[in-house]
Amino acid sequence: MKKTLIVFGVLFVIFIVINGIINRQIADVQKETPPRVVRTPVPKPVIRKKTRYDDVVRKVRWEPNRKFEQNIFLIDGQEVARFKNIREKIFDIEGVIPDGEVKFERKSKGTYGYEHYSNGKRHGPYVEYYDNGQVAREADYYQGKRISVRDYYYDGTLRMEENVFDALLLCDDPEAGWGKTYYRDGTLMYEWALTNELDGGYKRSYNVKGELTEEKIYDDRCEIESIVRP
Secondary structure (H helix, E strand, O other): OHHHHHHHHHHHHHHHHHHHHHHHHHHHHHHHOOOOOOOOOOOOOOOOOOOOOOOEEEEEEEOOOOOOEEEEEEEOOEEEEEEEEEOOEEEEEEEOOOOEEEEEEEOOOOEEEEEEEEOOEEOEEEEEEOOOOOEEEEEEEEOOEEEEEEEEOOOOOEEEEEEOOOEOOOOOOOOOEEEEEEOOOOOEEEEEEEEOOOOEEEEEEEOOOOOEEEEEEEOOOOOEEEEEOO
16 A cells, blocks of 8 residues: 555656646747637729820810801710800800810810810810910919900010909909000000009000000009000
């Protein structure tokens, strides 16, 4: 019996020693091997393509009676809108005018260029070119209203410039604001300024030599106060 107890005791001690060795080996392995990280797949972002038209064109032609111009908007050759205009006035709009940049072709003048629209109105820069590549007109529009414009002769010489940003309030005059026109050689021909800053303004005419030939002075109600002819 005593021998049996001794054998069991020895076996128990051996078990404790072996178990300790095994646990230390497992601990060493865990230190050397980093825990496995389970990564959740990240969904790919949804890329939304921006809707844009690659080929939006406004073609302009005179009606037979030449009282107004007909403007037709085409997207990839298909008509989407049209309107009529007399100078800057637009009327009889049909369809939906695309927002953003629109190319245009004015066959009667042989000019072309680009402009911008927002909510069916010109809004932003406008540039028109002659068939020789020279700029014919540069303008800026705000919600359908032309704020500034610069017109050029066929050779690129400045012909006229105008800005209505500070146009005199309650002034029913097409020249409210300020502007200048030039002879082909660049000599000043005519200038005007009817602005709030001036509380009125003036209109001045010059001959081909650049000499003042007439000056009209206006008050803040846009009425002529005096006329000077040197």
